[in-house]
Amino acid sequence: MxxxxxxxxxxxxxxxxxSQGGVGRQLAEALRKAISRGELAAGERLPSTRAxxxxxxxxxxxxxxxxxxxxxxGCLEARAGSGTQVALALxxxxxxxxxxxxxxEDHAPSLPESVSRYAAMADKLSPLPSVPFSIAVPKDKVAxxxxxxxxxxxxxxxxxxAPSGYCDPRGLPALREAITEYLRKARAVxxxxxxxxxxxxxxxxxxxxxxxxxxxxxxxxxxxxxYPGLTAVLExxxxxxxxxxxxxxxxxxxxxxxxxxDAKAAFVTPSHQYPMGMPLSMSRRLALIEWARKHGGWIVExxxxxxxxxxxxxxxxxxxxxxxxxxxxxxxxxxxxxxxRLGYAVVPDCLVNAFVGARALMGRGSPLADQHVVAAYxxxxxxxxxxxxxxxxxxxxxxxxxxxxxxELPELQxxxxxxxxxxxxxxxxxxxxxxxxxxxxxxxxxxxxxxxMGSTSLKLSGLMLGFGGFSIDQIKAAVQRLxxxxxxxxxxxx
Amino acid sequence: MxxxxxxxxxxxxxxxxxSQGGVGRQLAEALRKAISRGELAAGERLPSTRAxxxxxxxxxxxxxxxxxxxxxxGCLEARAGSGTQVALALxxxxxxxxxxxxxxEDHAPSLPESVSRYAAMADKLSPLPSVPFSIAVPKDKVAxxxxxxxxxxxxxxxxxxAPSGYCDPRGLPALREAITEYLRKARAVxxxxxxxxxxxxxxxxxxxxxxxxxxxxxxxxxxxxxYPGLTAVLExxxxxxxxxxxxxxxxxxxxxxxxxxDAKAAFVTPSHQYPMGMPLSMSRRLALIEWARKHGGWIVExxxxxxxxxxxxxxxxxxxxxxxxxxxxxxxxxxxxxxxRLGYAVVPDCLVNAFVGARALMGRGSPLADQHVVAAYxxxxxxxxxxxxxxxxxxxxxxxxxxxxxxELPELQxxxxxxxxxxxxxxxxxxxxxxxxxxxxxxxxxxxxxxxMGSTSLKLSGLMLGFGGFSIDQIKAAVQRLxxxxxxxxxxxx
Numbered sequence: 001m002x003x004x005x006x007x008x009x010x011x012x013x014x015x016x017x018x019s020q021g022g023v024g025r026q027l028a029e030a031l032r033k034a035i036s037r038g039e040l041a042a043g044e045r046l047p048s049t050r051a052x053x054x055x056x057x058x059x060x061x062x063x064x065x066x067x068x069x070x071x072x073x074g075c076l077e078a079r080a081g082s083g084t085q086v087a088l089a090l091x092x093x094x095x096x097x098x099x100x101x102x103x104x105e106d107h108a109p110s111l112p113e114s115v116s117r118y119a120a121m122a123d124k125l126s127p128l129p130s131v132p133f134s135i136a137v138p139k140d141k142v143a144x145x146x147x148x149x150x151x152x153x154x155x156x157x158x159x160x161x162a163p164s165g166y167c168d169p170r171g172l173p174a175l176r177e178a179i180t181e182y183l184r185k186a187r188a189v190x191x192x193x194x195x196x197x198x199x200x201x202x203x204x205x206x207x208x209x210x211x212x213x214x215x216x217x218x219x220x221x222x223x224x225x226x227y228p229g230l231t232a233v234l235e236x237x238x239x240x241x242x243x244x245x246x247x248x249x250x251x252x253x254x255x256x257x258x259x260x261x262d263a264k265a266a267f268v269t270p271s272h273q274y275p276m277g278m279p280l281s282m283s284r285r286l287a288l289i290e291w292a293r294k295h296g297g298w299i300v301e302x303x304x305x306x307x308x309x310x311x312x313x314x315x316x317x318x319x320x321x322x323x324x325x326x327x328x329x330x331x332x333x334x335x336x337x338x339x340x341r342l343g344y345a346v347v348p349d350c351l352v353n354a355f356v357g358a359r360a361l362m363g364r365g366s367p368l369a370d371q372h373v374v375a376a377y378x379x380x381x382x383x384x385x386x387x388x389x390x391x392x393x394x395x396x397x398x399x400x401x402x403x404x405x406x407x408e409l410p411e412l413q414x415x416x417x418x419x420x421x422x423x424x425x426x427x428x429x430x431x432x433x434x435x436x437x438x439x440x441x442x443x444x445x446x447x448x449x450x451x452x453m454g455s456t457s458l459k460l461s462g463l464m465l466g467f468g469g470f471s472i473d474q475i476k477a478a479v480q481r482l483x484x485x486x487x488x489x490x491x492x493x494x
Numbered sequence: 495m496x497x498x499x500x501x502x503x504x505x506x507x508x509x510x511x512x513s514q515g516g517v518g519r520q521l522a523e524a525l526r527k528a529i530s531r532g533e534l535a536a537g538e539r540l541p542s543t544r545a546x547x548x549x550x551x552x553x554x555x556x557x558x559x560x561x562x563x564x565x566x567x568g569c570l571e572a573r574a575g576s577g578t579q580v581a582l583a584l585x586x587x588x589x590x591x592x593x594x595x596x597x598x599e600d601h602a603p604s605l606p607e608s609v610s611r612y613a614a615m616a617d618k619l620s621p622l623p624s625v626p627f628s629i630a631v632p633k634d635k636v637a638x639x640x641x642x643x644x645x646x647x648x649x650x651x652x653x654x655x656a657p658s659g660y661c662d663p664r665g666l667p668a669l670r671e672a673i674t675e676y677l678r679k680a681r682a683v684x685x686x687x688x689x690x691x692x693x694x695x696x697x698x699x700x701x702x703x704x705x706x707x708x709x710x711x712x713x714x715x716x717x718x719x720x721y722p723g724l725t726a727v728l729e730x731x732x733x734x735x736x737x738x739x740x741x742x743x744x745x746x747x748x749x750x751x752x753x754x755x756d757a758k759a760a761f762v763t764p765s766h767q768y769p770m771g772m773p774l775s776m777s778r779r780l781a782l783i784e785w786a787r788k789h790g791g792w793i794v795e796x797x798x799x800x801x802x803x804x805x806x807x808x809x810x811x812x813x814x815x816x817x818x819x820x821x822x823x824x825x826x827x828x829x830x831x832x833x834x835r836l837g838y839a840v841v842p843d844c845l846v847n848a849f850v851g852a853r854a855l856m857g858r859g860s861p862l863a864d865q866h867v868v869a870a871y872x873x874x875x876x877x878x879x880x881x882x883x884x885x886x887x888x889x890x891x892x893x894x895x896x897x898x899x900x901x902e903l904p905e906l907q908x909x910x911x912x913x914x915x916x917x918x919x920x921x922x923x924x925x926x927x928x929x930x931x932x933x934x935x936x937x938x939x940x941x942x943x944x945x946x947m948g949s950t951s952l953k954l955s956g957l958m959l960g961f962g963g964f965s966i967d968q969i970k971a972a973v974q975r976l977x978x979x980x981x982x983x984x985x986x987x988x
Contacts, residue, residue, distance in 0.1 A: 011680060011681055011682045011808055011809070011810040011811070012682050012810050012814075014808045014809040014810055015776060015809060015810055017776045017777070033682075034682075037678060037682055037684075037814075039678070039679050039682060110790050111844060111845075112706070112707055112708070112709060112758070113709065114705070114706055114707075114708075114709060114848070115706060115844070115845060115848040116848070117848075117851075118705070118706055118847070118848035118849070118850075118851035118852045118855075119847035119848045119850075119851050120851065121851030121852070121854060121855050122663070122847045122848070122850040122851035122854060123851075124851075125663070125851070125854040125855065125858065126663075126854075127659065127660035127661070130659055134659075137658070137659035138657065138658070138659070139658075143656065143657070144656065144657045148657070149650075149651060149656075152650060153647050153650070153651070156643075156646060156647070156650075157643060157647070162637065162638065162643075163632065163637070163638045163642070163830060163831030163833050163834060164631070164632070164633075164831060164832070164833040165621065165624055165628075165631035165632070165831070165832050165833065165963070166621035166827075166832045166833070167621070167832075167833060169616070169619070169620075184531060184533070185533055186505060187505055188505045188506050188527075188528075188531060188533060190531075199857070200856075200857030200858065200859075200861075201857060201858060203854075203855070203856070203857055203858050204856060204857035204858075207855060207856045207857065211608070211612070212606075212608055212609060212612055213606060213608075214606070214608075215606060215607065215608060216710075229855075232855055233855060236855060264606070282509060282511040283511065283513075296604050314505055314508045315505075315508040315509060316505040316506050316508055316509055317505070320506075320531075333660075336657065337657030337658060337659070338658070338659050338660045338661075338858075339657050339658040339659065339660070339661060339861060339862040339863065340657060340861055340863075341857065341858065341859065341860060341861040341862075342861070350605060350609070351605075351609060353612070353613035353616045354608070354609040354610070354611075354612035354613045354616070355612070356612075356613075356616040357611075357612035357613050357614065357615035357616035357617075357618075357619070358612045358615070360615065360616060360619040360620075360697075361612075361615050361619065361697070361701060361723075361726055361727060361730060362694075362697070362698060362701045362856055363693070363694030363695060363697055363698035363701065363835065364619065364694065364695060364697050364698075364832075364835065365694075365835065366835060366861075367694075367833060367834055367835040367836070367860075367861060367864060368833040368835075369833065369834075369864065370861060370863065370864075469659070
């Protein structure tokens with residue numbers, strides 16, 4: 001059966017309606033469209049009238065009629081030798097796309113209310129450019145090493161990691177095992193591979209948690225200030241967010257209970273408050289667990305950068321205190337790379353299926369190939385070596401940033417912090433951080449102002465400075481530029 | 495600064511509260527936990543009492559006290575030579591994880607209502623095992639070829655595709671350009687790269703569309719039967735779904751308008767109705783566009799497998815008739831592989847930012863590395879060659895399935911269809927398709943019954959048979975097994 005020959009790749013021809021009259025005219029119109037849309041390129045050979053007639057179920061005369069019409073119009077021309085081709089004169093047509101003509105009485109498109117809401121989130125979540133002091137851009141010395149590239153080639157060439165069918169929405173079993181092992185040792189997290197859901201990163205973990213744990217109108221506690229990706233998630237879910245200002249001990253549980261005793265969930269960053277940097281104290285941890293047990297509340301622990309700490313002892317994960325009430329979120333974005341889009345949620349047994357369902361609903365699961373690579377990278381010990389290596393480099397860069405700030409900008413107070421990829425500095429009271437960040441952006445420096453991360457009552461004025469992705473020299477130069485920006489934008493009343 | 499030495503990797507030690515009394519006792523308890531959780535393995539050397547005392551900011555006597563207590567308990571022992579180690583007798587402890595003890599008055603965990611709803615979706619969306627007749631498992635002859643593997647290694651080794659920072663949530667510009675070019679030529683879709691949002695596949699496209707276009711309580715039209723991943727999305731979003739039975743011309747627009755004239759959106763599969771297989775006729779297409787224009791309605795066009803057609807002319811995409819009212823969804827799952835989790839949505843200009851915001855909110859975007867690979871695969875012409883190659887193989891397998899069904903099971907009527915990776919067969923009226931599918935599953939055959947995809951009023955009884963991922967011999971053998979299943983499960987009244 002000459003199946004191949006019957007397939008003529010001009011999709012527009014499928015629009016011909018044989019039940020209507022004027023089929024020759026319709027065919028000519030369809031070919032005209034195909035040419036104007038570039039489906040048929042200048043000089044491209046057309047099927048013979050016989051082949052096209054057979055394939056379309058039309059008489060050869062009808063096809064001839066259409067071809068002749070288009071030759072008369074200059075769209076088609078005879079081909080040297082034999083046959084018909086699209087006129088060479090039509091190269092690079094760039095004709096505006098043809099559509100059904102609009103009638104005057106058609107409604108002007110009115111946009112649903114959700115459209116502007118989501119568009120605003122696009123702005124809020126857009127990444128900073130890769131210049132100092134944006135956060136988490138692994139380049140040069142802190143980029144993934146050659147082991148990664150070699151392992152990646154080897155693993156992806158193996159049959160087990162080749163492109164394949166649909167898989168478990170929880171993620172690759174080998175990766176979930178490696179994560180379990182790592183979390184148990186490094187963070188004292190209590191889990192089995194069955195409790196792990198591979199995610200696209202912390203953002204997706206927060207999204208899933210808000211979906212599964214909360215309903216529209218529920219109350220949830222969030223830190224003040226907090227990660228804007230979290231507040232966007234809660235707002236979209238229709239949650240009443242009770243913000244609680246953090247102090248030196250982190251999230252203030254007693255004040256939260258007082259402010260809204262009927263909260264269903266607490267979203268916290270216990271090991272390194274985002275963006276401020278302090279850990280949640282042990283007594284607050286115990287109080288939070290006690291609240292969760294007494295009231296059946298859920299704790300969502302965002303542990304986004306605990307691998308990168310530079311002094312002292314870390315607290316173990318809050319999750320280790322009660323694995324029944326805590327959803328633990330981690331990510332490979334900080335220690336490997338954001339472009340991998342891989343992270344994990346550790347969820348109590350009773351919630352696993354619900355997280356799986358919510359994850360499957362929004363896209364069925366994460367791609368498999370790099371899950372194989374990360375699993376092997378962890379299993380073969382490269383992951384721990386990589387963390388140790390970049391931790392040393394980040395420690396040096398961090399110290400460089402601190403020294404440069406003390407030298408160039410002694411009037412800025414640095415918020416104490418022992419871990420992570422950024423530092424927070426406080427601006428003198430008269431300076432507005434949003435204005436400073438905008439001026440810095442113009443001067444080629446990217447940094448996040450703190451005030452949009454806090455509730456209006458907080459009156460923060462500070463800047464987040466990421467030091468991870470930049471060399472010693474880049475950091476020093478950027479601090480000097482920041483000094484110039486501050487000199488050129490003298491303090492004024494807000 | 496001896497920074498490295500200060501980092502003692504025993505997370506549990508972070509829980510020591512120096513403000514409380516009994517620090518020696520706390521330290522002993524923390525070490526006990528670290529051993530029971532495997533953070534410290536049998537035979538592992540402990541830090542010297544001096545180093546640990548410095549690092550924890552405790553007196554050396556306190557650390558000594560804790561070590562001696564644990565030696566007395568048999569948890570620690572003196573190390574040959576010098577120092578202290580975890581007792582060798584404690585290898586493979588497997589002690590149940592220790593947590594804060596629960597008090598009796600604590601609430602029994604009560605689960606939010608959403609948990610069971612999402613858990614049910616996990617079941618609904620779980621993939622079939624990779625045996626005939628599951629759909630879309632690219633293996634052996636239809637697997638990605640060596641070009642893919644070589645290109646993948648080459649592209650991923652290039653600096654531009656190396657692991658990197660956060661990126662545009664719309665997806666890689668090079669991939670969006672390649673998709674634009676492809677859709678314009680192959681599907682007569684009207685778009686620029688700016689209109690493309692890279693997704694995790696069709697499922698995510700449907701999820702995003704429902705988020706952005708609809709609000710809770712809105713009415714939307716869906717085909718009857720329809721893709722269960724769609725109906726799950728609409729149900730989760732709180733949409734009133736008006737199901738409209740398809741006929742030989744596909745989705746019946748006139749009946750939809752009559753049934754619920756105030757619908758905000760129509761979710762359709764115009765080129766190959768899922769699961770039935772017929773295309774939407776041209777007059778219905780025009781009627782649907784007319785409705786959308788008159789009422790400001792949105793059309794979501796799920797074009798999940800139009801690359802795989804075996805005879806005749808395809809209709810061009812509905813989107814080409816009005817790119818202002820149609821959201822076009824495509825996927826690489828069918829022609830490349832589901833494990834890539836890559837697809838695309840083509841959205842009108844006025845909706846782009848909203849789709850970007852919704853995508854960023856649920857995980858910031860798709861991983862970058864394989865987007866580079868797919869872009870190169872398309873740009874260098876391998877994609878079209880691959881489609882042509884697998885289309886030939888699928889055509890042969892499809893014919894094998896048809897021939898085998900006619901031979902072995904002539905009583906089953908085959909639903910006519912010209913494209914895709916599956917066929918639908920109708921069971922005689924007395925047979926219940928869910929029962930048959932369950933019996934087939936026991937016999938090692940995976941197939942989807944049709945009735946759960948239709949509303950209760952439809953009374954379908956049919957089976958979806960995927961032929962894509964299996965050899966000629968596998969298909970023949972599976973049809974024979976299916977015959978046995980039907981013989982062993984005689985018809986009975988439903």
